[in-house]
Amino acid sequence: MNKLRRSGNIRFVAILAAVLAVTFIFAFLGLGWARWPLSAQVVWDVLLGGGSPVNRTIVLDINLPRVIMAVFVGAGLAISGAVMQALFRNPMASPYILGVSSGAALGAAIGMLFTIPFIPYLIATPLLAFVFCFGTMMLVYSLSRVGGSTHVETLLLSGIAVGAFISAIVSFLTFIAGDRMEGIVFWSMGSLSKASFMNLSIVIPVIVAGLFIILMLSKELNAMMLGDAHAMDLGVDVKRTRLVLLIATTAVTSVSVAFVGVIGFVGLVIPHIVRMLVGPDNRSVIPLSIFAGAAYLVICDYIAHAFSGSVGVMPIGIITALIGGPYFIYLLRRRRHQVGWT
Amino acid sequence: MRSKSLCLLLTAVLVLTMTIAVLPSTADAETDSDAGFTVIDSSGAEVVFDGPAKHVVTLGAGYTDTVIQLGYKSRIVAVDKYSTYGYTGNEGFVGISDDMSLGSIYSGDEVVVGILQLIGDGFLEAGDAVIMPSLSKSTYPGINSLDETIAEYGCKIVRLNADSYDDVTDVVKTIGRILGDEDNKKVQRLEHMRDYIVETVEEQGLANTAAGIHISSKSKIYNHSILVSMIDIAGGINAGFNPDYTASNSYNSDGAAVLQMSKVRENTVVFVDSGYAGTAAEFRSENNLDCPVVKMGQLDNNISPSAADALWKVASAMYPEAFGVEPPSFDDQPDHTLTYIAVGAVAAIVLAVGAVVYLRR
Numbered sequence: 001m002n003k004l005r006r007s008g009n010i011r012f013v014a015i016l017a018a019v020l021a022v023t024f025i026f027a028f029l030g031l032g033w034a035r036w037p038l039s040a041q042v043v044w045d046v047l048l049g050g051g052s053p054v055n056r057t058i059v060l061d062i063n064l065p066r067v068i069m070a071v072f073v074g075a076g077l078a079i080s081g082a083v084m085q086a087l088f089r090n091p092m093a094s095p096y097i098l099g100v101s102s103g104a105a106l107g108a109a110i111g112m113l114f115t116i117p118f119i120p121y122l123i124a125t126p127l128l129a130f131v132f133c134f135g136t137m138m139l140v141y142s143l144s145r146v147g148g149s150t151h152v153e154t155l156l157l158s159g160i161a162v163g164a165f166i167s168a169i170v171s172f173l174t175f176i177a178g179d180r181m182e183g184i185v186f187w188s189m190g191s192l193s194k195a196s197f198m199n200l201s202i203v204i205p206v207i208v209a210g211l212f213i214i215l216m217l218s219k220e221l222n223a224m225m226l227g228d229a230h231a232m233d234l235g236v237d238v239k240r241t242r243l244v245l246l247i248a249t250t251a252v253t254s255v256s257v258a259f260v261g262v263i264g265f266v267g268l269v270i271p272h273i274v275r276m277l278v279g280p281d282n283r284s285v286i287p288l289s290i291f292a293g294a295a296y297l298v299i300c301d302y303i304a305h306a307f308s309g310s311v312g313v314m315p316i317g318i319i320t321a322l323i324g325g326p327y328f329i330y331l332l333r334r335r336r337h338q339v340g341w342t
Numbered sequence: 343m344r345s346k347s348l349c350l351l352l353t354a355v356l357v358l359t360m361t362i363a364v365l366p367s368t369a370d371a372e373t374d375s376d377a378g379f380t381v382i383d384s385s386g387a388e389v390v391f392d393g394p395a396k397h398v399v400t401l402g403a404g405y406t407d408t409v410i411q412l413g414y415k416s417r418i419v420a421v422d423k424y425s426t427y428g429y430t431g432n433e434g435f436v437g438i439s440d441d442m443s444l445g446s447i448y449s450g451d452e453v454v455v456g457i458l459q460l461i462g463d464g465f466l467e468a469g470d471a472v473i474m475p476s477l478s479k480s481t482y483p484g485i486n487s488l489d490e491t492i493a494e495y496g497c498k499i500v501r502l503n504a505d506s507y508d509d510v511t512d513v514v515k516t517i518g519r520i521l522g523d524e525d526n527k528k529v530q531r532l533e534h535m536r537d538y539i540v541e542t543v544e545e546q547g548l549a550n551t552a553a554g555i556h557i558s559s560k561s562k563i564y565n566h567s568i569l570v571s572m573i574d575i576a577g578g579i580n581a582g583f584n585p586d587y588t589a590s591n592s593y594n595s596d597g598a599a600v601l602q603m604s605k606v607r608e609n610t611v612v613f614v615d616s617g618y619a620g621t622a623a624e625f626r627s628e629n630n631l632d633c634p635v636v637k638m639g640q641l642d643n644n645i646s647p648s649a650a651d652a653l654w655k656v657a658s659a660m661y662p663e664a665f666g667v668e669p670p671s672f673d674d675q676p677d678h679t680l681t682y683i684a685v686g687a688v689a690a691i692v693l694a695v696g697a698v699v700y701l702r703r
Binding site: 033034035036052053054055057058061062066175176180182183186191193194196308312313 | 423444445446448449451452454455456458459461462478482483484487491494594
C-alpha cells in the first residue's frame with residue numbers, strides 16, 4: 001500500500017513538473033511575441049533588467065500582463081470545471097453550466113451599449129459582467145431550491161433554462177447594437193488583450209482566494225461525489241459545502257469572465273485530462289487542474305498570437321474551442337472508466 | 343548718356359515687374375511652412391507639432407488614401423490591415439504591401455506593439471504622426487493604450503473622425519497640415535465640388551425634388567453618414583431617415599422596407615455600399631426595385647479626397663439632366679494667368695524698347 005501511495009506521489013510530482021515546465025516554456029515564448037517577434041535572447045535580457053526601452057515596454061508592459069492573466073484565468077476556469085463536474089457528478093459540467101457565461105455576456109453587453117450613471121465607463125463592462133455573472137448563479141440557485149433543499153438535477157436544469165433565456169436577451173442587444181455589435185461579439189469570443197496590471201490587481205486576489213477555498217474542501221468534494229446521502233453519512237455538511245463551493249467557483253469564473261470574456265473548454269476538458277493522468281481523487285485532481293489549466297491557456301494564447309501575421313491575433317476562445325472540442329469528442333468516444341471518472 | 347540712363351531705367355522697371363510677378367508663387371510656398379502648429383483632433387485633444395511629420399502611420403483605408411492622394415505615399419511607414427494593396431485592390435495603393443500592415447486596430451495589441459517596434463527600429467521618430475479613428479475606450483482599450491505607450495517617444499497620435507462631407511474636408515485639410523501641405527489641391531477640389539453642386543441645385547431650383555437612401559451591404563439603412571450628408575448637400579431628401587432610430591446612425595432593415603421607402607417619393611435613388619457582393623442591377627432585382635440603384639465605390643463613404651467624386655456621383659444620380667456623367671475639372675491653383683500675361687507683355691515691351699534705343703544710339 002505504501003509502495004502504491006509512493007508511486008502515486010512520484011507520478012503526481014512528475015506530471016506536475018512536466019506541466020510547470022510546459023507552462024514556463026510557452027509563457028517565455030508568449031513574452032517574446034510582437035509584430036516582428038523578439039528573440040529569446042532579447043526577452044531574457046529584458047527579464048534580467050536590460051534591453052532597449054521599446055523592448056522593455058513590449059515584454060513587461062504589454063506581454064507580461066497578458067501571460068499572467070492567462071495563467072490565473074486558466075487555473076481558475078480549470079479548477080472551477082473540476083468542482084462543477086464533481087458537484088454535479090456529471091462529466092459534461094463546466095464553469096458555465098449554471099448559465100453564468102450568459103449572465104456575464106448580458107452584463108458586458110449592457111456596459112457597452114448604455115451609459116450607466118455613477119459608474120465610470122472604463123470599468124462599466126467588467127463590473128457589470130461580474131455582477132450579472134454572480135447574479136445569474138444566485139438566481140439559478142434560488143430557482144432550484146425546492147422545499148428548502150437544492151437538488152443537483154434541478155440546479156442543472158435551472159441553469160440551462162436561465163442560460164438560454166439570458167442568451168436570447170444578449171442576442172437581442174447584439175442585434176440592436178448597431179456600430180457596437182462588433183465589440184459585443186468580440187467580447188463573447190474571449191480575449192486576453194485587455195490584460196493590464198490594474199486588472200490583475202483585482203483578478204489575482206479573487207482567483208487565489210477561490211482556489212484556496214476549493215483546495216480546502218477537496219476532501220469533502222470526494223465524499224459528495226458518492227452522493228448526498230453517503231456524503232452526509234461521512235459527516236459532510238452537504239448543503240453548506242455545496243453553497244460555499246458554488247460561490248467560490250462562481251466568484252472565480254465571474255472575475256475571469258469580467259476581464260477576458262467567455263473562454264470555453266478550459267473547465268470542461270482539463271479536469272478530464274487530469275483524471276486520466278492521476279485518477280479521480282479530487283485531492284490530486286484539483287491541485288493539478290490548477291497548473292494544467294494555466295498551461296493550457298498559456299499555450300492557447302501563444303497559438304492565438306502565432307498566426308497573427310496572416311489572420312491577426314485571434315480571440316483566445318476560438319483557439320480553446322478548436323483544440324478542446326475535437327479532443328473532448330475523442331474523450332467521449334472512449335469508455336467511461338478510461339477517462340478516470342469512476 | 344541719355345540712352346544709357348534710359349536703358350538703366352528700363353532694366354530697373356523690368357526687374358521690378360518680374361519681382362512683382364514672382365510674389366504670388368512665393369506666397370504659395372510660404373503656406374508649406376516648417377513652423378510649429380497645433381491640431382485639434384476629433385477627440386478634442388490638442389496635438390502640438392514642431393513641424394510637418396516626416397513619417398506617418400495611417401490606421402484606416404481613408405487616411406491612407408488621403409496621404410497617397412496628397413502625394414506623400416513615401417512618408418507612409420506602416421498601415422492597418424485594411425489599407426494594403428492586397429486588401430483594397432485599389433491601384434492607388436500599389437506599394438502599400440502586406441509587410442507594412444500592423445494588423446487590425448480592433449484587436450489592439452498587435453498595432454500597439456508594431457508601432458513600438460517601428461520606433462525602436464528608427465522608422466518612427468519624435469514628431470511623426472499616427473493617424474487613426476477615435477474609438478470607444480471601453481470597447482477598444484487595446485488601441486487606446488497607444489497614447490501612454492508611445493508618449494515618451496514624442497510621436498503624435500491624431501484621432502480623426504468624420505460624419506459628413508464637410509468633416510471629410512476638414513480631415514483632409516488636417517492631414518495636409520500634418521504633412522506640411524494644408525491648402526492643397528485636394529481640399530480645394532472638395533470645396534469647389536461642394537460649392538459647384540450647391541450653386542447648380544439652387545440655380546435650377548432642384549432642391550428637394552429628389553431623394554436618396556443609403557443602405558449598407560448588411561441591410562442597414564443610414565440616418566446619418568458621410569453619404570447621407572452628400573445627399574443633403576446635393577439638395578436631396580434622405581428617404582431612409584427613420585425618426586424612431588435617431589439615437590443611432592443606422593438601423594437594421596430588409597428589402598421590403600427599402601422597396602416601400604423608394605415608393606414614397608418620385609426620383610428616389612438607392613445608394614448601396616461597396617461591400618455588397620453583387621452589382622447594382624442585381625441589388626435592384628433582388629429587392630424588386632424600379633428606381634435607380636447606384637453601387638458606391640470602396641472609398642466613397644470614407645474619409646478621403648475621393649469624397650469629391652462621390653458627391654458628384656450622388657448629385658448626378660439624383661439629377662442626371664443637371665449634372666452630366668463627368669465632373670467638371672476645377673482649377674485647383676489660384677488664377678494667376680492674367681498676372682503672368684501682364685508681366686510677360688510688359689517684359690516684352692521693355693526689352694523691345696530697350697533694344698530699339700540701343701540700336702539707334
